[in-house]
Amino acid sequence: MKARAYAAFTVNAFQSRLAYRSAVWSAAFGDLVFIFARIAIWVSVYGAATSTMTDGVTLPQAITYAIIAGPVLYWDFARLLHDVGTAIQTGDVAVYLLKPLHYPAFLLASHIGHFLFELLLVVLPVVVIAGLTYGMVPPASLFHALAFLGYWALSFMMLFALASLAGLAAFWLMTASALEWFLMSIMTLLSGGLVPLWLFPGWLAAIAGHLPFAWVSYYPAAVYLGRLDVSQTLLYFAIGLVWLAVLLGALAWLWTRARHRLIVQGG
Amino acid sequence: MSAIIEVSGVAKTFRQPKRLPGLGGAIRSLFSRDYTEVRAVQDVSFAIAPGEAVGYLGPNGAGKSTMIKMMTGILVPTAGSLSVLGREPHAHRMTNAAEIGVVFGQRSQLWWDLPVRDSFDLHRHIYEVPEARFADNLAFLTTMLGMADYLDRPVRQLSLGQRMRAEIAMALLHDPKILFLDEPTIGLDVVAKDAVRKFLAQINRERGTTIILTTHDLQDIEEICPRLIMVDDGKLLFDGELPRLRAALGSRRRLRLEFGSDPGPITLTTARLVTDDGAAKHFLLDAEDTSILDVLTELGSGYDLKDVTLEEPAIEEVIRTFYQSKPQRAAEAL
Structure with missing residues (x-):
C-alpha cells in the first residue's frame, strides 16, 4: 500500500482544519461548558450519595472519569458521518473510485488527521483547564497507564469503524443524518461516556459491557482508574480486538457491497 | 496501431425505483418494489487509437457521462464488452485508475481547503509519481496553463476558470495515457474556454495523450477533436470526421x-x-x-x-439539421 499517500492525507486533513481557526475556539468553549456541566452533576450527586451508591468510586475519580470518557475518548465522529454521507449523496464518492486508492483507508487516514488536530488544539487545553480547576487523579499504576494508551487506540478505531459503518448505510438510505441520531443516542447510553457502566443496573451493565460501544469510552477510562485488574485488563482488551475485527470485517464487506451498487446502479 | 479503447455493443440500463406522486405516493414508494428501466446507453460500438482526440457529442441526457463512467471503470456495462488499455476497466480499477486521467467539469477533484500546490502534492503521493518527473510536469503545466500566480491560493478562492485549469493540470501530473474530460468547458467564459481548448489540443499533439471529451459545445470539437462521435437517446448516431459529417448530411x-x-x-x-x-x-x-x-x-x-x-455551412447548423432529421438521417450517415 502507498503508506506515503495515506500519511499525506493525515497531514492534509490536519492542515485543512487550520483554515478554520475560529472553529477551534468555539469547539474548545463548547467542550469546556459541557465538561463543567457534567462535573457539576457529579459534585451534586456525591453531595447526596452514600459510598454503596457510588460503587466505591471517589469524587476525584468520578471527575477524572468524566474528563477522560468525555472529551478525550469521545471524538467528534459526526464529521466522519457527514463526510461519507455527503460524498454519497452528491456522488463525489465516484471521484475516490477514480483514483488508485482505497476509500475506507483514505477515510481512516484523514480522520486520524482530524483527531490529532482536535486532540492538540481542543481536547488537551480543555483537559488542562478542567484538570487544574477540579483536579484529576493519575493513572492507577504504570501498567494501567500503558494499558490505557492501548485502549485509547482501540477506542479510536472502534468509533471509526462504527461511524464509518453508519456512514456507508447512506448508500441505501440516501442520507446519513437519520443514522447520526441513532448512533449518537446509542453511543450516549451504551458507551458509558455519560454514565459509567458501574452505575447501570446489573443486567444492563452486563449487556452494555459486552457490546462494542463500551470500548469507546467505558473500558479505557475504567482501565485508567484501575477498575480492572491486570488479567481483566488483558482479557477485555482481547475481547475488544475481536469486536474491532468483526466491525472492520463488516466495514470491508459493506464497502464492497456499496461499491458494487455504485458501479452497477450509478449511486 | 491497435486500439487503446474498444467498445463493442455496450449498453447500460439503470433501474430506478418508481416514485408515485404526493405524500401518500412517497410513503407507498417506501414499500413498493416497482422499477422503471432507464436505458442510458444502447448498443454503442467504437474503437479509439492511441493519440486520437475524440469528441463525444450529444444533448443533455444522451448518455455521454454514463459512457465516460464506464470507460473509467466506475460503472459496469449491462451488456457488451469494453476494454481500455487492454483491460476491463471496472475489474482492474486500481491499475486502470493509475494510467488514466479524468476531469469532471461539474465535480472538483481538488482539495477545497488546501492550496492548489498541496492538492498536486497529494496527487503525487497517490499516483506515486517520481519526484523529478513530478517537478518537470508541474513546471510545464504551470507555464502552459498560466497557474503561477494562484498555485499557493486555496482552491475555494479560485475562479471557475482557474479551478478548471488546475483540475486539468492535476489529471495530467501522472502522465496518463488517456485523458477523459466530462464537459470540461462548462460554465467557463470565452477566454477561459479558449485557453482550455488550446491547451488540450497542444497536449494531444505534442505529448500524444489520447483525449476523449464529452461536450455539447461544438467549438470544443472543432478546435480539439478531429474525430466526432455523436450520440442521442443513448444510441450512436455518427462516428467519423467532421467533414465527413458534412458530406454525409449533404450539407x-x-x-x-x-x-x-x-x-x-x-x-x-x-x-x-x-x-x-x-x-x-x-x-x-x-x-x-x-x-x-x-x-x-x-x-x-x-x-x-x-x-x-x-x-x-456552420457546424452548428449541420448538427442541428442532423438531430432534427435524426431517424432517417442516422441510417444514411452510418
Whole structure:
C-alpha cells in the first residue's frame, strides 16, 4: 500500500482544519461548558450519595472519569458521518473510485488527521483547564497507564469503524443524518461516556459491557482508574480486538457491497 | 496501431425505483418494489487509437457521462464488452485508475481547503509519481496553463476558470495515457474556454495523450477533436470526421453572386439557383467537388460580376439539421 499517500492525507486533513481557526475556539468553549456541566452533576450527586451508591468510586475519580470518557475518548465522529454521507449523496464518492486508492483507508487516514488536530488544539487545553480547576487523579499504576494508551487506540478505531459503518448505510438510505441520531443516542447510553457502566443496573451493565460501544469510552477510562485488574485488563482488551475485527470485517464487506451498487446502479 | 479503447455493443440500463406522486405516493414508494428501466446507453460500438482526440457529442441526457463512467471503470456495462488499455476497466480499477486521467467539469477533484500546490502534492503521493518527473510536469503545466500566480491560493478562492485549469493540470501530473474530460468547458467564459481548448489540443499533439471529451459545445470539437462521435437517446448516431459529417448530411455550400446590374435569369448546371434578387443571386452547390472556378467557367465572362462569396455551412447548423432529421438521417450517415 502507498503508506506515503495515506500519511499525506493525515497531514492534509490536519492542515485543512487550520483554515478554520475560529472553529477551534468555539469547539474548545463548547467542550469546556459541557465538561463543567457534567462535573457539576457529579459534585451534586456525591453531595447526596452514600459510598454503596457510588460503587466505591471517589469524587476525584468520578471527575477524572468524566474528563477522560468525555472529551478525550469521545471524538467528534459526526464529521466522519457527514463526510461519507455527503460524498454519497452528491456522488463525489465516484471521484475516490477514480483514483488508485482505497476509500475506507483514505477515510481512516484523514480522520486520524482530524483527531490529532482536535486532540492538540481542543481536547488537551480543555483537559488542562478542567484538570487544574477540579483536579484529576493519575493513572492507577504504570501498567494501567500503558494499558490505557492501548485502549485509547482501540477506542479510536472502534468509533471509526462504527461511524464509518453508519456512514456507508447512506448508500441505501440516501442520507446519513437519520443514522447520526441513532448512533449518537446509542453511543450516549451504551458507551458509558455519560454514565459509567458501574452505575447501570446489573443486567444492563452486563449487556452494555459486552457490546462494542463500551470500548469507546467505558473500558479505557475504567482501565485508567484501575477498575480492572491486570488479567481483566488483558482479557477485555482481547475481547475488544475481536469486536474491532468483526466491525472492520463488516466495514470491508459493506464497502464492497456499496461499491458494487455504485458501479452497477450509478449511486 | 491497435486500439487503446474498444467498445463493442455496450449498453447500460439503470433501474430506478418508481416514485408515485404526493405524500401518500412517497410513503407507498417506501414499500413498493416497482422499477422503471432507464436505458442510458444502447448498443454503442467504437474503437479509439492511441493519440486520437475524440469528441463525444450529444444533448443533455444522451448518455455521454454514463459512457465516460464506464470507460473509467466506475460503472459496469449491462451488456457488451469494453476494454481500455487492454483491460476491463471496472475489474482492474486500481491499475486502470493509475494510467488514466479524468476531469469532471461539474465535480472538483481538488482539495477545497488546501492550496492548489498541496492538492498536486497529494496527487503525487497517490499516483506515486517520481519526484523529478513530478517537478518537470508541474513546471510545464504551470507555464502552459498560466497557474503561477494562484498555485499557493486555496482552491475555494479560485475562479471557475482557474479551478478548471488546475483540475486539468492535476489529471495530467501522472502522465496518463488517456485523458477523459466530462464537459470540461462548462460554465467557463470565452477566454477561459479558449485557453482550455488550446491547451488540450497542444497536449494531444505534442505529448500524444489520447483525449476523449464529452461536450455539447461544438467549438470544443472543432478546435480539439478531429474525430466526432455523436450520440442521442443513448444510441450512436455518427462516428467519423467532421467533414465527413458534412458530406454525409449533404450539407451544401451556398454561393452568392453579385452583379453590377440585373443580368436577368441565369441557369447553371453546376449550381442551383435558390433566391434571385435581381442583382444578387444565391446558388447552392449540390456536389461536394464543385469549385467556384467550375461555376465561374460555366457562367462565362459576359456578365458584370462584382463580387463572389462562398459560405461553408456552420457546424452548428449541420448538427442541428442532423438531430432534427435524426431517424432517417442516422441510417444514411452510418
